[in-house]
Structure formats: C-alpha cells, structure tokens
Amino acid sequence: MATMDKKNVSMNDVAIAAGVSLKTVSRVINEPDSVRESTRDKVHSAMEALGFRANFAARSLKLGRYGCIGVVLFHLSGGAVDMIDGIADAAEERGFALTMIKKRAGEKMTLAEAARRMSQLPVDGMIFNLRQMVDDFDTFEAPKDLKTVIITPMEHPTCSTVSDDQEGGARMACEYFLNHGHKNVYFVSGKKESLSSQCRMKGWRAALEARGIEPPEPLQGDWNADSGYAAGLVLADKPDCTAVLAANDCMANGVMMALRDKGLNVPDDVSVIGFDDELYKTIPNSILTSVKFRHRELGVRALNEVVAGIETPSSRSRTLVSGVLVERSSVKDLRA
Amino acid sequence: MATMDKKNVSMNDVAIAAGVSLKTVSRVINEPDSVRESTRDKVHSAMEALGFRANFAARSLKLGRYGCIGVVLFHLSGGAVDMIDGIADAAEERGFALTMIKKRAGEKMTLAEAARRMSQLPVDGMIFNLRQMVDDFDTFEAPKDLKTVIITPMEHPTCSTVSDDQEGGARMACEYFLNHGHKNVYFVSGKKESLSSQCRMKGWRAALEARGIEPPEPLQGDWNADSGYAAGLVLADKPDCTAVLAANDCMANGVMMALRDKGLNVPDDVSVIGFDDELYKTIPNSILTSVKFRHRELGVRALNEVVAGIETPSSRSRTLVSGVLVERSSVKDLRA
DNA sequence: TTGCGAAATGACAACGTTGTCATTTCGTTA
DNA sequence: TAACGAAATGACAACGTTGTCATTTCGCAA
Numbered sequence: 001m002a003t004m005d006k007k008n009v010s011m012n013d014v015a016i017a018a019g020v021s022l023k024t025v026s027r028v029i030n031e032p033d034s035v036r037e038s039t040r041d042k043v044h045s046a047m048e049a050l051g052f053r054a055n056f057a058a059r060s061l062k063l064g065r066y067g068c069i070g071v072v073l074f075h076l077s078g079g080a081v082d083m084i085d086g087i088a089d090a091a092e093e094r095g096f097a098l099t100m101i102k103k104r105a106g107e108k109m110t111l112a113e114a115a116r117r118m119s120q121l122p123v124d125g126m127i128f129n130l131r132q133m134v135d136d137f138d139t140f141e142a143p144k145d146l147k148t149v150i151i152t153p154m155e156h157p158t159c160s161t162v163s164d165d166q167e168g169g170a171r172m173a174c175e176y177f178l179n180h181g182h183k184n185v186y187f188v189s190g191k192k193e194s195l196s197s198q199c200r201m202k203g204w205r206a207a208l209e210a211r212g213i214e215p216p217e218p219l220q221g222d223w224n225a226d227s228g229y230a231a232g233l234v235l236a237d238k239p240d241c242t243a244v245l246a247a248n249d250c251m252a253n254g255v256m257m258a259l260r261d262k263g264l265n266v267p268d269d270v271s272v273i274g275f276d277d278e279l280y281k282t283i284p285n286s287i288l289t290s291v292k293f294r295h296r297e298l299g300v301r302a303l304n305e306v307v308a309g310i311e312t313p314s315s316r317s318r319t320l321v322s323g324v325l326v327e328r329s330s331v332k333d334l335r336a
Numbered sequence: 337m338a339t340m341d342k343k344n345v346s347m348n349d350v351a352i353a354a355g356v357s358l359k360t361v362s363r364v365i366n367e368p369d370s371v372r373e374s375t376r377d378k379v380h381s382a383m384e385a386l387g388f389r390a391n392f393a394a395r396s397l398k399l400g401r402y403g404c405i406g407v408v409l410f411h412l413s414g415g416a417v418d419m420i421d422g423i424a425d426a427a428e429e430r431g432f433a434l435t436m437i438k439k440r441a442g443e444k445m446t447l448a449e450a451a452r453r454m455s456q457l458p459v460d461g462m463i464f465n466l467r468q469m470v471d472d473f474d475t476f477e478a479p480k481d482l483k484t485v486i487i488t489p490m491e492h493p494t495c496s497t498v499s500d501d502q503e504g505g506a507r508m509a510c511e512y513f514l515n516h517g518h519k520n521v522y523f524v525s526g527k528k529e530s531l532s533s534q535c536r537m538k539g540w541r542a543a544l545e546a547r548g549i550e551p552p553e554p555l556q557g558d559w560n561a562d563s564g565y566a567a568g569l570v571l572a573d574k575p576d577c578t579a580v581l582a583a584n585d586c587m588a589n590g591v592m593m594a595l596r597d598k599g600l601n602v603p604d605d606v607s608v609i610g611f612d613d614e615l616y617k618t619i620p621n622s623i624l625t626s627v628k629f630r631h632r633e634l635g636v637r638a639l640n641e642v643v644a645g646i647e648t649p650s651s652r653s654r655t656l657v658s659g660v661l662v663e664r665s666s667v668k669d670l671r672a
Numbered sequence: 673t674t675g676c677g678a679a680a681t682g683a684c685a686a687c688g689t690t691g692t693c694a695t696t697t698c699g700t701t702a
Numbered sequence: 703t704a705a706c707g708a709a710a711t712g713a714c715a716a717c718g719t720t721g722t723c724a725t726t727t728c729g730c731a732a
Contacts, residue, residue, distance in 0.1 A: 008400075008481070010688055021712045026690060036698095036710065053479075056458045057402070058688035061393035061717050064344075068435065068458070073424070081417050088409070088438035097457050098436040099404065102424035121433050122392045122404070122458045143389075145344070229620030254620040282618045284565030284590040346718055357682045362720060372680065372728095394718035397687050673732100680727070689717085697710070702703100 009050045018046035029054065060122060067095060069306055070123035072114045073102040075131045079276070079295045083151070086299025087127065094307050099123050111140040111150075119143055125306040127151060132193050147309030149302050153199045155318060160309065162302040162319040164293040166196055169323030170203025173245055173273045173291050176325060178211055181334030182243040182271065187218040188231045188255060190247040194223075200247045200275065221251045228254020235270070236262035242270055242334065249274035249290055253283065256330075267332035277326045287329045297321050345386045354382035365390065396458060403431060405642055406459035408450045409438040411467045415612070415631045419487070422635025423463065430643050435459050447476035447486075455479055461642040463487060468529055483645030485638050489535045491654060496645065498638040498655040500629040502532055505659030506539025509581055509609045509627050512661060514547055517670030518579040518607065523554040524567045524591060526583040530559075536583045536611065557587045564590020571606070572598035578606055578670065585610035585626055589619065592666075603668035613662045623665045633657050 011025045018025070020039060027035050028043040035043070046052075060066045069091055073080065091098055099121050103109040111134060118126050125147040130137075133154075142148035142159050150156055153163045177185045187204045190197030201218055208215045219234060221227035228251030235241045236259050246252035252274030256266050266272055266287070277292035298321050308314060347361045354361070356375060363371050364379040371379070382388075396402045405427055409416065427434055435457050439445040447470055454462050461483035466473075469490075478484035478495050486492055489499045513521050523540045526533030537554055544551045555570060557563035564587030571577045572595050582588035588610030592602050602608055602623070613628035634657050644650060 008688085012688075022688095023690080023712060023714095024710085027711085030690080034710075039710080053455050055397070055688050056456065057393050057397035058717090059690080060458075061391070061397055061688080061719085062690045064717075066393070066458075071436075076417055076421050078414065078417065081412055081414065085412050085438070088436065089440055092437065092440060099458075100407075100424065100434040100436050101428065102421070104425055104428060119389050120392060122396075122402075122435075223617075225616070225618050225620040225622075250618045253618055257620050279618065280561070281559075282561050282586045282589055282615065284561040284593050286561075344718085348718075358718095359682060359684095359720080360680085363681085366720080370680075375680080391718050394687090395720080397689085397718080398720045400687075675732080676730090678728085678730105680725100682723100682725070684722090684724100686721085687719085691716085692714090693712100694714100695710100695712070698708085700706085700708100702705080 008055070009052045010055070011052070013050055014043065014046045014052050017050060018042045056122075065124050066122040068097045068099045068121075068123050069303065070118040070121060070126035071098050071100045072118060072126060072128045073100065074109065074114070074129060074134070076102065077131065078278075079293070080129065082295035083129065083299040083302075086296035087303045088299075089296075090300040090303040094303070096124075096303075096307065108135075110134055110136045112136055115140075115143060115146070115148070119146060125149075125310045127302050127306055131195050133195065147306050147313070149305045149309070151298065151302050153195050156316075158316060160305050160314075160317045160319075162298060162305060163321070164196075164295070164298055165320040165322045166199035166293070167203035167206070168320070169275070169291040169293065169325075170200040170245065171207040172203075172323065172325055173275075174204050174207030176273065176289075177243040177245070177271065177331065178207070178213075180271070180331055184208070184213055184216065184240060185243045185245050186216055186235055186238070186241050188221045188228060188244065188246040188251050189218050190221060190223045190251070192220070197247050200245075204245055221247065221254075223248055223250060225250045225254035225257075227251060229258045231255055232258025233262065235259070236264055243331075244270060244272045246272065246274050249276050249279040249288060252288055252290070253279055256288070267330050271331040273325075273331060289328045289330045290326050291323045292326050293323045294321055344391070345388045346391070347388070349386055350379065350382045350388050353386060354378045392458075401460050401646075402458040404433045404435045404457075404459050405639065406454040406457060406462035407434050407436045408454060408462060408464045409436065410445065410450070410465055410470070412438065413467065414614075415629070416465065418631035419465065419635040419638075422632035423639045424635075425632075426636040426639040430639070432460075432639075432643065444471075446470055446472045448472055451476075451479060451482070451484070455482060461485075461646045463638050463642055467531055469531065483642050483649075485641045485645070487634065487638050489531050492652075494652060496641050496650075496653045496655075498634060498641060499657070500532075500631070500634055501656040501658045502535035502629070503539035503542070504656070505611070505627040505629065505661075506536040506581065507543040508539075508659065508661055509611075510540050510543035512609065512625075513579040513581070513607065513667065514543070514549075516607070516667055520544070520549055520552065520576060521579045521581050522552055522571055522574070522577050524557045524564060524580065524582040524587050525554050526557060526559045526587070528556070533583050536581075540581055557583065557590075559584055559586060561586045561590035561593075563587060565594045567591055568594025569598065571595070572600055579667075580606060580608045582608065582610050585612050585615040585624060588624055588626070589615055592624070603666050607667040609661075609667060625664045625666045626662050627659045628662050629659045630657055 015022045128150045130152040149160045219231040232255035274290040277290040280286040351358045464486045466488040485496045555567040568591035610626040613626040616622040
C-alpha cells in the first residue's frame with residue numbers, strides 16, 4: 001500500500017519506478033512481445049504498485065483516433081432500448097465504446113446541430129437515430145472525416161442509412177390478410193408525425209393497390225390503447241370490415257377490446273394484426289398476430305456500417321432489416 | 337470553397353491564416369471578451385474558411401478532464417429508457433456528455449471489471465445501473481479519482497447510491513389496501529433474482545407485519561402476464577383473498593384476467609394493485625391502480641450526485657426517490 | 673508630443689502518450 | 703575470444719491544446 005498521493009501516475013513514473021525507459025513501458029502495453037519477460041514483469045509490478053492507468057487523452061491525441069462511436073438520440077422510444085442494446089454489443093465486439101447525446105425534450109435539434117456537437121466529442125464516427133422528420137434532412141452534409149449513419153426510414157442523399165423495413169412489414173401483414181381470403185383491410189395509424197406510422201400506412205396502401213383494391217379511409221390513432229378502442233368502435237359498425245391492421249400492438253388490443261364490447265369475436269367476426277409483438281407481455285394467452293422488427297439487429301447493422309466506414313472510407317449505402325410476422329390466431333382463414 | 341485536403345485543421349493553421357498567434361485563436365474560443373473585436377472577426381473567418389474544429393484529445397489532455405460521465409448498463413430494461421433519458425438531460429444541462437458501456441448478454445461482469453474498463457475511457461465520473469446482485473458488490477472499491485454512483489436498491493459500504501424507494505412504494509400500496517378495510521394482502525412476485533422484486537416483496541411483508549398480520553405465502557411470477565394469470569387462478573380459489581399486490585402491471589393484468597375468467601369481478605370481489613403504471617398504454621379504459629416510480633428523476637439525481645462529487649469531492653451518500661400511487665378504480669373500499 | 677497604465681497579443685513550455693531512429697545488449701558462430 | 707546480426711531498449715520529437723509570463727499596442731492625461 002505504498003500508494004502515492006500524486007494526482008495522476010504517468011508512464012514516466014512507472015518507468016522510473018521500474019528502472020526502465022518511458023518507451024519500454026509504452027511497449028509493455030502496446031507490443032508486449034517485443035519486451036523481454038523479466039523486464040515486462042518489472043514494469044507490470046511497478047504499474048500495479050503505483051496504480052497506473054493509461055491516459056485516454058494523450059493516447060488519442062497521439063493516435064488520432066478515439067475508439068468511440070457517437071450516438072445521437074433524437075427520439076427515445078421503447079424500441080430504442082433494443083436498438084441501443086444492439087449498437088452497444090456490436091460496438092464492444094469491435095472494440096469501440098459509445099458516446100451519447102440526446103435531443104432535449106422540447107428542443108428543436110437539426111442534423112447539422114447534432115453533428116456540430118458530436119464533433120466536439122471523442123468520436124470516430126456517429127449514428128443518428130431519427131424517427132421523425134427534421135428541417136435540414138435533405139440539405140445536411142456530414143463532416144467528411146466523421147462517417148455518419150442515420151437510422152431512419154427515409155433515404156438520404158449523401159449519408160448511409162439503416163432502417164427496419166416498415167413498409168415491407170406492413171405489406172407482408174396485408175398480403176397475409178388477402179391470402180387468407182379477406183377482401184379488404186382497414187388501417188389504424190399511429191401519431192401523424194411518426195415516420196414509422198407513415199411507412200406502415202404506405203405499405204398497407206401499396207399492398208391493397210397492388211391487388212386493385214381501393215384502400216378505405218385510415219383511422220387516426222396515437223399509439224395508445226384508448227385510441228385503438230375508439231377506432232374499434234367505429235370499425236365494429238362497418239359490415240365490410242373483416243380485417244384490421246393496427247400500427248402497433250397496444251392499439252390493436254384496443255381495437256379487439258372494442259370489438260368484443262360490441263359483441264364481435266376476434267377472429268371469427270373480425271381479424272386483427274398489430275406491430276411490435278409485445279402484447280404477450282401484458283395480455284395472458286394473447287392471440288394477436290403481429291409484425292415484429294428486429295431492433296437489435298438494426299443497431300448492430302448501423303454500428304457495423306459506421307465501423308466499416310471508418311476503416312475504409314466507403315460510399316453511401318442503404319440497409320433494410322426485414323420484419324417477421326409472428327403468427328398467432330387473430331386472423332381467420334376465409335377461404336374454407 | 338477553398339477547403340484544403342489537409343487531414344486536420346489545427347489552431348496553428350487558423351492562426352497563420354488569420355495572421356495572429358496560436359494563443360489568440362485559443363483565446364477567441366475560451367475567453368472571447370479578452371480579444372479585440374476586429375481580431376476576433378479575423379479569427380472567426382479563418383476558422384470558418386478552414387473548417388476548424390477543436391481537438392478533443394488535446395484539449396482534455398491539457399485540462400485534465402473530459403466533460404464526460406461514464407454510464408455502465410448492467411441491465412437494460414424498459415424502465416432503463418426513462419432513467420437514461422433523465423441522465424442524458426441532466427448531463428447536457430450540466431455540460432457533460434455520456435460515455436456508455438454495457439454488459440454483454442451472458443457475460444458476467446463485476447463492478448471491478450466495469451470500473452477498469454471505464455477508467456480507460458474519457459470520463460470524469462461514472463454511474464452504474466445495477467438491478468441484480470453481483471459477486472463483488474460488498475468488496476468493490478471505486479477508483480479514488482473517479483466519483484462513482486451506483487443505481488441500486490442495496491446500500492454500498494463506500495459508494496454513493498441512488499434508488500427508487502421500491503420498498504416504500506410496496507408499503508404504500510399495502511397500507512392503501514389496509515386503510516381501505518382489507519384484512520390481508522396477497523403478493524405476486526417478479527423474477528427471483530431481480531432486486532426490484534425482492535424489495536417490493538420486502539415492503540409488502542413489512543407493511544403487513546407492522547399491523548400484526550401474518551403475510552401469506554407469496555406467489556412466484558416472472559414479470560410476464562402469463563405468470564400473473566397462473567397466480568390469479570390460484571388466488572381465485574382462496575376465499576380470504578380480497579386484495580392482490582402484483583410486482584408489476586403486466587402480472588397484475590394477468591391476475592385480473594384470471595379472476596374474470598373464474599367469474600370474479602375486480603374490484604367488487606377482489607382488489608388489485610400493480611407497479612409501474614404502464615397498463616393504460618395497452619389496455620383501454622384501464623382501471624388498475626398502480627405504484628409508479630419516477631425513473632427519470634432517478635437518472636437526474638444520479639447524474640447530479642456524480643457531478644457534485646467531481647466538483648467537490650464528497651463523501652458517500654444515499655438517495656431514495658419515492659414512488660407515487662396512481663389511483664384508479666381497482667381497489668374496493670370495504671369499510672362502508 | 674510624451675509618458676503611463678491597461679488592454680491586447682505573443683513566445684514558449686507543458687500535458688502523457690506513441691513513432692522514428694539510434695544505441696545497447698544478447699546469443700551465436702568463427 | 704572476437705565478431706557479428708538480431709533482439710531489446712532508449713533518447714527525443716511530435717500530436718494540438720492551454721497556462722504562464724513577457725512583450726507590444728492602445729487610449730488618455732499631462
């Protein structure tokens with residue numbers, strides 16, 4: 001316990017204590033094989049005794065890189081947890097840490113502003129998580145020396161983007177209905193400004209139009225169960241309504257409850273599909289068929305794209321991560 | 337657009353371009369008032385023209401601090417989102433960014449290991465989010481030069497801790513039942529290894545014992561609705577069961593569904609309280625009374641504690657953030 | 673115009689690492 | 703034992719900032 005009171009122990013201190021040169025200490029850390037074993041042991045003991053820890057700033061200054069990826073959270077939702085999880089795991093695997101900043105509630109942050117703030121921080125590249133439109137989306141240009149990947153369903157003119165295939169997922173759900181003999185599909189949307197909701201609606205519409213079906217007026221929801229319930233009450237009165245696609249599971253549940261309260265049975269009278277596959281957590285014996293996106297995979301892809309761009313400057317790319325239809329029993333086969 | 341191809345633009349480059357000294361450029365950035373306006377303008381133009389961005393590494397090396405707080409996520413749950421949100425907002429307000437690392441799935445990370453990894457990164461202090469027991473919890477000692485705050489319901493011998501008052505929340509819910517004339521309260525727990533579940537159980541037990549009531553055998557759940565449903569089926573057959581406290585809302589919902597399927601009504605036959613107040617998102621017109629914890633506030637407090645400890649080395653402290661009982665109509669008043 | 677104190681600016685070292693290149697030490701062979 | 707090439711080690715500069723202290727310039731009064 002001969003610990004000194006000196007603020008920070010430097011390599012130089014270790015070198016003196018071990019009776020070797022500064023550079024040898026550096027070598028013990030970075031290329032241990034080039035140092036004789038006896039010397040290495042002396043250095044290690046000295047480091048131990050003094051409690052040496054390499055200085056991040058000095059090291060990065062010399063190396064010209066940080067080993068950190070910046071993550072900008074424009075929006076922090078439930079699915080974001082899994083995405084961050086994927087980013088963090090992939091980062092660790094590649095030897096990177098994460099530096100994170102967040103748009104404050106109420107604040108209006110542009111891409112340029114986010115990039116400016118990030119470039120003051122220790123990062124070699126960055127990931128923007130962007131689920132709503134932002135003013136300067138089309139005009140934004142990323143700093144040339146900072147590979148930038150945007151997680152968003154929109155295509156960007158210059159930056160690489162990664163996204164769930166929300167549109168494809170919605171199309172898949174719709175086609176599932178149609179392939180089961182349904183002649184039409186009603187849609188309950190999420191919040192208007194949400195890009196996810198917009199994409200899901202687009203996919204729904206496309207799937208119907210591809211079969212020459214005129215899409216009915218979509219019902220406006222806000223992601224929560226109550227808005228789904230309200231939509232369900234309306235739908236229950238429509239005799240041609242046999243299939244409902246809700247933009248998330250909570251609203252789907254609201255729809256189902258409303259149908260039940262109106263004396264209708266799911267799936268016998270009306271079939272329902274939701275998104276995100278999370279209802280089973282809250283509802284026992286849940287029967288809801290749901291489109292699930294692999295948020296974790298999304299994060300992994302985004303991180304890998306950034307790291308790839310750091311190692312070998314690459315051009316713009318666009319990655320889509322497909323969704324999966326988790327089948328339960330909320331869709332009736334009308335073809336029988 | 338006379339942008340150079342030179343890798344990084346340094347203050348020196350700016351100084352030369354502006355025809356001033358290096359130090360003056362530094363002053364323009366750090367103490368603009370000490371520079372004559374005309375000079376300042378010249379420097380600003382040069383910075384603009386060259387695309388100068390201050391080098392984080394050099395700056396931190398000189399200053400001896402990073403302006404970053406490390407966050408270690410041992411566990412990434414739903415509630416963690418709000419907590420991170422609080423940490424991030426508070427950090428920004430205090431002028432700090434976050435550096436994050438995460439325990440990988442399956443990996444067994446000790447506090448010491450986490451601290452070792454963090455201290456290689458650009459951080460001035462750190463926050464551990466720890467919701468399960470870890471081997472070296474009691475023996476862990478934080479690095480002396482890195483203020484460490486642990487978010488956990490357990491008390492730590494040397495580190496500051498911040499926690500929801502889970503035990504108090506459970507007590508509050510229990511007393512709410514008792515004050516409404518209930519003579520006993522059944523409990524459905526979460527996963528065994530979860531500290532939250534353990535604390536909630538402890539509070540439930542304490543509240544009953546304080547009134548001289550022998551707590552019944554708790555029912556083991558796993559946080560999900562299905563386990564709550566199973567518990568509900570068991571409870572429905574117990575004639576003395578008028579009140580059920582479930583360790584989260586999903587299980588509470590499972591309990592309620594089971595009771596309904598057994599022909600019992602909530603709250604007329606049995607009263608129920610949950611935790612986390614999130615059922616309303618998924619269930620329309622939810623009636624579940626629930627104990628809600630302020631996760632965001634938790635994050636804010638943790639961050640503030642770290643920053644305070646950085647500015648003026650402080651001793652160990654313990655912060656409890658109280659919960660709130662969100663009253664709906666799932667509890668019947670038996671006193672009438 | 674001169675002189676003076678205050679304001680503005682500059683020269684240089686230092687922060688703690690790693691890269692370059694020179695020097696020392698080692699193990700081998702003649 | 704001497705000589706040699708390879709392995710191990712060391713001296714010193716450099717990375718891009720900020721702090722210290724010296725120097726120059728400015729505005730104003732005598």
